[in-house]
Amino acid sequence: xxxxxxxxxxxxxxxxxxxxxxxxxxxxxxxxxxxxxxxxxxxxxxxxxxxxxxxxxxxxxxxxxxxxxxxxxxxxxxxxxxxxxxxxxxxxxxxxxxxxxxxxxxxxxxxxxxxxxxxxxxxxxxxxxxxxxxxxxxxxxxxxxxxxxxxxxxxxxxxxxxxxxxxxxxxxxxxxxxxxxxxxxxxxxxxxxxxxxxxxxxxxxxxxxxxxxxxxxxxxxxxxxxxxxxxxxxxxxxxxxxxxxxxxxxxxxxxxxxxxxxxxxxxxxxxxxxxxxxxxxxxxxxxxxxxxxxxxxxxxxxxxxxxxxxxxxxxxxxxxxxxxxxxxxxxxxxxx
Amino acid sequence: xxxxxxxxxxxxxxxxxxxxxxxxxxxxxxxxxxxxxxxxxxxxxxxxxxxxxxxxxxxxxxxxxxxxxxxxxxxxxxxxxxxxxxxxxxxxxxxxxxxxxxxxxxxxxxxxxxxxxxxxxxxxxxxxxxxxxxxxxxxxxxxxxxxxxxxxxxxxxxxxxxxxxxxxxxxxxxxxxxxxxxxxxxxxxxxxxxxxxxxxxxxxxxxxxxxxxxxxxxxxxxxxxxxxxxxxxxxxxxxxxxxxxxxxxxxxxxxxxxxxxxxxxxxxxxxxxxxxxxxxxxxxxxxxxxxxxxxxxxxxxxxxxxxxxxxxxxxxxxxxxxxxxxxxxxxxxxxx
DNA sequence: CTGTTAGCGCGTTCAT
DNA sequence: ATGAACGCGCTAACAG
Numbered sequence: 181x182x183x184x185x186x187x188x189x190x191x192x193x194x195x196x197x198x199x200x201x202x203x204x205x206x207x208x209x210x211x212x213x214x215x216x217x218x219x220x221x222x223x224x225x226x227x228x229x230x231x232x233x234x235x236x237x238x239x240x241x242x243x244x245x246x247x248x249x250x251x252x253x254x255x256x257x258x259x260x261x262x263x264x265x266x267x268x269x270x271x272x273x274x275x276x277x278x279x280x281x282x283x284x285x286x287x288x289x290x291x292x293x294x295x296x297x298x299x300x301x302x303x304x305x306x307x308x309x310x311x312x313x314x315x316x317x318x319x320x321x322x323x324x325x326x327x328x329x330x331x332x333x334x335x336x337x338x339x340x341x342x343x344x345x346x347x348x349x350x351x352x353x354x355x356x357x358x359x360x361x362x363x364x365x366x367x368x369x370x371x372x373x374x375x376x377x378x379x380x381x382x383x384x385x386x387x388x389x390x391x392x393x394x395x396x397x398x399x400x401x402x403x404x405x406x407x408x409x410x411x412x413x414x415x416x417x418x419x420x421x422x423x424x425x426x427x428x429x430x431x432x433x434x435x436x437x438x439x440x441x442x443x444x445x446x447x448x449x450x451x452x453x454x455x456x457x458x459x460x461x462x463x464x465x466x467x468x469x470x471x472x473x474x475x476x477x478x479x480x481x482x483x484x485x486x487x488x489x490x491x492x493x494x495x496x497x498x499x500x501x502x503x504x505x506x507x508x509x510x511x512x513x514x515x516x
Numbered sequence: 517x518x519x520x521x522x523x524x525x526x527x528x529x530x531x532x533x534x535x536x537x538x539x540x541x542x543x544x545x546x547x548x549x550x551x552x553x554x555x556x557x558x559x560x561x562x563x564x565x566x567x568x569x570x571x572x573x574x575x576x577x578x579x580x581x582x583x584x585x586x587x588x589x590x591x592x593x594x595x596x597x598x599x600x601x602x603x604x605x606x607x608x609x610x611x612x613x614x615x616x617x618x619x620x621x622x623x624x625x626x627x628x629x630x631x632x633x634x635x636x637x638x639x640x641x642x643x644x645x646x647x648x649x650x651x652x653x654x655x656x657x658x659x660x661x662x663x664x665x666x667x668x669x670x671x672x673x674x675x676x677x678x679x680x681x682x683x684x685x686x687x688x689x690x691x692x693x694x695x696x697x698x699x700x701x702x703x704x705x706x707x708x709x710x711x712x713x714x715x716x717x718x719x720x721x722x723x724x725x726x727x728x729x730x731x732x733x734x735x736x737x738x739x740x741x742x743x744x745x746x747x748x749x750x751x752x753x754x755x756x757x758x759x760x761x762x763x764x765x766x767x768x769x770x771x772x773x774x775x776x777x778x779x780x781x782x783x784x785x786x787x788x789x790x791x792x793x794x795x796x797x798x799x800x801x802x803x804x805x806x807x808x809x810x811x812x813x814x815x816x817x818x819x820x821x822x823x824x825x826x827x828x829x830x831x832x833x834x835x836x837x838x839x840x841x842x843x844x845x846x847x848x849x850x851x852x
Numbered sequence: 853c854t855g856t857t858a859g860c861g862c863g864t865t866c867a868t
Numbered sequence: 869a870t871g872a873a874c875g876c877g878c879t880a881a882c883a884g
Contacts, residue, residue, distance in 0.1 A: 189861090190860090190861055190862080191861070191862070192861080192862095200870075200871085201870065201871045201872075202861090202862080202863095202871085202872095203863080203864075203870075203871060203872080203873095204869085204870060204871075206862065206863060206864085207863090207869095207870085210862095210863080212863085212864095213863095213864085213869095214869070214870095215869070215870080216869060216870085219869080219870085231637075231640050233640065233642065234861085234862075235577075235642065235860090235861050235862070236582075236642075236643055237573055237576050237577045237582055237860090237861080237862095238577050238860070238861035238862040238863090238876090239861080239862055239863080240573050240862095240876095241571075241573045241574055241577050241860090241861080241862075241876050241877070241878090242861080242862045242863050242864085242875085242876055243862085243863075243876085244876070246572075246573055248621075264602070264605070264606065264609070264801050266600070266602055266605070268605070269600070269602070269604070269605035269608075270600065272605075272608075272624070273600070276624050276625070280625070285584075285623050285643075286623070286624045287621050287622070287623070288608070288612045288622050288624055289612070289616070290609065290612055290613065301567075304567050304569065306569065306571065306572075307572055307621075410801045410804075410805075414804070414805055436802075439802065439805050439806075440805050442805075442807055443804075443805040443806070443807060443809065446807050446808070465600050465746050466772075466775065466802065468746075468750070468779075469750055469775050469776050469778075469779040470775075470779070470806075470807070471778055471779060471782050471806070471807035471808075472782070472807075473779065525877090526876090526877050526878080527877070527878070528877075528878095536854075536855085537854065537855045537856075538855090538856095538877090538878080538879095539854075539855065539856080539857095539878095539879075539880080540853090540854060540855075542878065542879060542880090543853095543854085543879095546878095546879080548879085548880090549853095549879095549880085550853065550854095551853070551854080552853060552854085555853080555854085570877085570878075571876090571877050571878070573876090573877080573878095574860090574876070574877035574878040574879090575877080575878055575879080576860095576878095577860050577861070577862090577876090577877080577878075578859085578860055578877080578878045578879050578880085579860085579878085579879070580860070
């Protein structure tokens with residue numbers, strides 16, 4: 181029967197019990213400074229025995245940091261939008277793990293960009309030691325302005341040499357080229373691009389796609405705007421087919437857009453891939469179990485997350501950093 | 517030209533500039549205590565002008581709280597497992613919003629349950645003011661033990677009167693009954709249940725399903741274990757059909773499982789819903805754009821998230837709370 | 853209505 | 869190798 185009536189609330193308690201000073205306990209538990217090995221062991225054993233953990237809030241206050249990294253999801257308009265895309269949740273999962281490995285908490289914040297300085301307000305509030313912004317949305321100007329005065333920030337999104345901030349992302353244009361080449365190699369000539377070109381990532385995918393098309397094909401290629409929100413997305417795709425359009429090849433801005441297109445096509449008796457070759461973008465987990473399994477341009481989410489965290493840590497440490505871009509790959513399944 | 521050379525770092529700075537004491541500034545900014553209205557306005561204006569925000573870490577240290585709520589996702593085995601299910605990301609999105617509304621940060625933590633006291637260790641570390649556990653997984657015993665000594669905890673999962681903790685969840689058994697009735701009404705008699713019965717939520721769905729079947733049908737109903745991880749899930753479903761099994765009605769433990777089943781069926785030339793009526797569970801956003809659109813048992817995720825947060829707040833305030841259970845509804849689409 | 857003061861729990865000089 | 873003392877930024881008595 182271990183008598184554990186005493187509850188240890190602070191290093192002062194522990195110091196009293198161990199018959200040493202608070203600073204000795206601090207040194208023992210943090211591992212900093214020099215200390216007699218046996219003293220250190222003894223104090224650590226005592227801490228274990230009483231299940232004592234250093235108070236992170238006090239530690240952070242003293243060290244002038246917060247111990248947290250914010251992951252910001254700027255939502256164009258509607259709530260739930262981004263997180264509803266499996267791509268973002270996968271990214272979030274990796275970030276959570278990798279930040280935890282570095283000893284940081286992940287603060288999840290979904291922000292409705294309001295006005296021009298929501299980001300500046302956030303970073304100035306000092307609630308976190310750094311910020312990872314997922315997706316530029318239509319907030320390029322805001323990001324550039326904030327980056328001018330705030331170092332510990334990295335952004336997931338399209339590369340642009342003129343950006344003032346460090347970004348990590350897939351070479352979206354190259355992905356568009358892959359999609360175009362594949363559709364052409366399948367003999368498709370009457371093409372269509374589905375997506376929302378207002379997001380820079382999507383715009384680059386579209387530009388790459390168009391650039392790889394022969395002139396006569398490109399002239400015949402239509403651009404169909406698809407909103408990012410679930411219901412309107414399906415309706416937009418459906419309306420396109422309802423209007424009698426019958427392309428034979430389609431490139432969608434994301435796998436989710438592609439699945440909306442596939443569902444709308446099925447509704448109009450159009451068979452994928454027989455009547456319509458369909459290519460997505462992302463290679464989310466679901467792409468493989470979609471019906472039919474989706475041919476798609478793959479982004480390496482894990483590598484992206486790792487780069488985001490690495491670069492952020494280096495910026496926090498005061499280093500300069502370069503934006504990086506990963507090459508996408510084509511994953512051939514059955515939809516195209 | 518506003519000269520904003522001065523940078524305000526603490527209420528002491530602001531107090532000096534305003535010619536008042538720190539406590540007056542504190543009262544002005546927190547809104548607590550009594551204060552002359554004009555003094556309050558003047559200080560607030562000054563704070564705005566210099567973009568000053570109270571230091572949350574210091575505030576929390578002083579108040580003996582952390583200002584954060586942890587959302588824990590116990591992962592059976594594999595990393596990425598839970599977050600890969602859109603059901604969980606939807607839940608997470610709602611929780612993030614609702615906790616933010618209450619002034620709490622959301623600390624995301626994916627934990628690999630190790631040993632028997634990972635939860636106790638976490639709550640004792642004092643890193644958060646409360647814990648929301650998403651899914652009981654196989655950790656019922658751990659939850660019960662922790663609940664005995666830790667109040668601010670709520671759990672998303674199956675209701676069980678013998679649990680020591682407060683849970684919020686869907687009436688899974690009732691959902692199973694809905695699925696059974698629908699399959700029977702479609703004239704299906706050769707049934708199968710797909711899922712992982714080790715999770716209590718899934719077990720309840722299965723039990724409800726079986727309970728609503730006439731004896732002669734139930735005798736013919738098989739249970740096919742489907743792992744929670746993506747690739748093995750598809751392989752398990754595929755192996756089932758490869759073995760020559762040809763049921764005419766199926767109830768899947770979740771929409772994601774259902775989509776795996778649909779993909780595996782398609783691979784074996786089985787048409788949904790012609791040859792096989794398929795019902796899922798959850799009604800994730802993707803259910804509507806699956807091919808064919810998924811008939812499914814709907815859980816109200818938003819209501820669930822709201823209840824989790826409400827109950828947690830009340831437990832933090834010291835109130836006693838009752839577990840709640842939401843009735844599911846059947847959403848009829850095309851797969852069954 | 854406002855100011856003074858004493859900590860919240862910790863890390864870190866500066867002594868010894 | 870260890871201890872004493874100070875302060876990170878804030879809130880809450882307690883005075884006045």
